[in-house]
Amino acid sequence: NVINRGYGARSYGHSNRGIRGNFVPPIKSNGGYNPGNVIGLQGKNDDSTRRCMELLCGPDGELPEKLRNLEPSLIEHVSNEIMERDPNVRWDDIAGLDHAKKCVTEMVIWPLLRPDIFKGCRSPGRGLLLFGPPGTGKTMIGKAIAGEAKATFFSISASSLTSKWLGEGEKLVRALFGVASCRQPAVIFVDEIDSLLSQRKSEGEHEASRRLKTQFLIEMEGFDSGNEQILLIGATNRPHELDEAARRRLTKRLYIPLPSSEARAWIVRNLLQKDGLFKLSQEEMDTICNLTEGYSGSDMKNLVKDASMGPLREALKQGIEITKLQKEDLRPVTLQDFENALQEVRPSVSLNELGVYETWNKQFGSLA
Ligand code: ADP
Numbered sequence: 001n002v003i004n005r006g007y008g009a010r011s012y013g014h015s016n017r018g019i020r021g022n023f024v025p026p027i028k029s030n031g032g033y034n035p036g037n038v039i040g041l042q043g044k045n046d047d048s049t050r051r052c053m054e055l056l057c058g059p060d061g062e063l064p065e066k067l068r069n070l071e072p073s074l075i076e077h078v079s080n081e082i083m084e085r086d087p088n089v090r091w092d093d094i095a096g097l098d099h100a101k102k103c104v105t106e107m108v109i110w111p112l113l114r115p116d117i118f119k120g121c122r123s124p125g126r127g128l129l130l131f132g133p134p135g136t137g138k139t140m141i142g143k144a145i146a147g148e149a150k151a152t153f154f155s156i157s158a159s160s161l162t163s164k165w166l167g168e169g170e171k172l173v174r175a176l177f178g179v180a181s182c183r184q185p186a187v188i189f190v191d192e193i194d195s196l197l198s199q200r201k202s203e204g205e206h207e208a209s210r211r212l213k214t215q216f217l218i219e220m221e222g223f224d225s226g227n228e229q230i231l232l233i234g235a236t237n238r239p240h241e242l243d244e245a246a247r248r249r250l251t252k253r254l255y256i257p258l259p260s261s262e263a264r265a266w267i268v269r270n271l272l273q274k275d276g277l278f279k280l281s282q283e284e285m286d287t288i289c290n291l292t293e294g295y296s297g298s299d300m301k302n303l304v305k306d307a308s309m310g311p312l313r314e315a316l317k318q319g320i321e322i323t324k325l326q327k328e329d330l331r332p333v334t335l336q337d338f339e340n341a342l343q344e345v346r347p348s349v350s351l352n353e354l355g356v357y358e359t360w361n362k363q364f365g366s367l368a
Contacts, residue, residue, distance in 0.1 A: 055079060056182050064182045067175075074168075074175035078154070082176060083183070087143035087153045094140050095270070095297060096263025099367060100254050104128070104145060107252055108231050112149035112185045115229055125251030126223055127232045129193070131239035131365075132256035132357055133349040135298025138235040141256065142189035145233065151185040158196035158234075162209055169212040177219040177230075185229035193234030197246035220249050239360045247364060255361040258349065259297050261289040267300040272333060277308055279332035288338050294347040303338065303345045310337030 056079065057063055067075055091101055108128060111118035118124050130138040139155075146153035154176060161169045180186040190196065196216060223230045234250055236242065247253070259267065265285050272278035280288070292300065311330040316322060320329075361367075 055083075056179065066178045066181055070175045070178050071171055074172050075179060077172070078175045078179045082154050082156050083179065084143075084146075084153045084155055087146050087155075089140050089143035089147055091144050091148060094137050094144060095266040096259050097137060097141070097256065100130075100141065100256060103252075103254060103367060104141065105148070108145055109149045112151055112187075112229060112231065115185075115227075119227075126228075126230065127220060127234070127250040127252070129239070129242075129247075129250035129253040130233060130235045130256050131253065131360070132237070133258055133296055133353060134237045135296035135348060136256045136258060137297050138256050139189070139191065142187065142233045142235065145231070146187040146189075149185060149187070151187045151229075151231070152180070152183040153187050153189065154180055155189045155191070157191040158194070159192045161212065162195050167208055169208070170215040173212065173215045173219060177223065180230050181223065181228055185231075187231050187233060189233045189235065191235050192237075193246070193250075194236040194238040194241040197234070197243060198238075198241040217245060217249065239364070240356060252366045253364055254367060255357060255365050257357070258294065258354070259300065261293075263297070264292050264295060264300050265289050267297060268304055271301065271304045272308070275308070277333050280335065284335040287335060291338070291342055292347075294349065294351065296347070296349055299345060299347055299349075303341050306341035306345050307337040308333050310334070310340060 056067060056075070094101070107124060111122075111124035130141060132138065142155070143153060145151070156176065161172065176188065180188055196213060220232060222228075223232075232250075234246075239253070242250075265288070268280075268285065268288060269278055272280075292303065295303065310333060312325075315325060315330060
């Protein structure tokens with residue numbers, strides 16, 4: 001049976017029940033990080049708790065005030081599962097989207113790097129919405145922002161908050177914003193934000209999801225009005241489902257469209273070159289680009305994956321055993337491989353859907 005003791009003196013007396021209702025013995029700690037008191041929480045291993053505490057405690061070994069009333073197990077969950085150590089995406093990894101990159105740099109990266117300059121009239125919005133079809137690089141942009149701004153990156157899917165965490169979601173949201181404020185500058189990326197802030201639920205919406213939404217908006221309001229170096233990025237494929245309150249807080253709204261022909265070519269070349277498989281002529285590349293109109297970045301990646309199986313499948317068909325196959329014997333990927341792959345990998349976004357994004361962009365988008 002795991003003993004949940006709380007992190008510090010302040011947690012003592014505030015909550016004597018853990019997330020799953022385990023009893024918390026009323027043992028007073030010294031108010032700071034005392035490994036003896038915190039390890040073993042909620043069945044996590046000692047190393048994980050120790051790492052998490054090292055990240056969050058100040059130089060004095062004290063747990064920051066903001067975190068003291070929060071559930072230790074949720075703080076640990078945020079630190080271990082939601083906080084990403086190194087998102088490892090740079091602008092150069094993202095094809096196309098030059099305009100979005102430029103706007104994001106000015107709107108969010110510079111302010112995160114130079115808060116002293118971006119205050120008063122120049123103070124930036126704290127909420128950014130990236131909307132558009134699935135698989136177009138919204139998550140990549142979120143990660144790149146964190147990387148370029150040297151910020152801590154927190155990534156959570158709103159649908160997991162509403163499904164998996166319903167009931168506890170509110171507390172998790174508090175822990176998320178609490179930990180983020182201790183790890184500034186911070187970027188909180190919320191995927192599928194529509195499932196959290198959608199207008200659909202307003203009539204007869206579930207009590208728990210209504211509370212979750214309220215908590216989320218309160219937290220956003222909190223850091224919006226303060227001097228906190230926290231940016232919230234919401235991503236959605238269903239911007240039209242966001243309600244007015246959500247739009248108000250997500251002050252910048254950038255349309256992330258399907259990749260242009262040049263961006264599609266870039267993705268193909270980049271992925272094949274990485275593996276030393278690129279031998280296509282300019283003409284063949286042009287053909288591939290013409291045949292992939294309407295494909296998303298993620299569709300392109302799947303297409304390249306499938307095409308690059310072509311040489312392997314051919315070798316095996318000729319009777320070469322997979323265990324005896326030499327990598328050098330495989331021929332480069334050809335246009336024919338792409339043509340075959342195009343039969344298998346179809347575009348995931350329909351033309352009708354694009355109309356919805358464009359209309360919403362005209363009405364609410366920042367760059368329209
Ligand atoms: P979204 O968040 O918009 O649904 P992601 O950012 O998760 O899409 O993209 C999924 C995958 O598709 C990425 O990991 C990447 O391999 C590929 N991809 C999508 N858009 C791009 C892009 N603009 N440049 C390079 N790769 C892309």
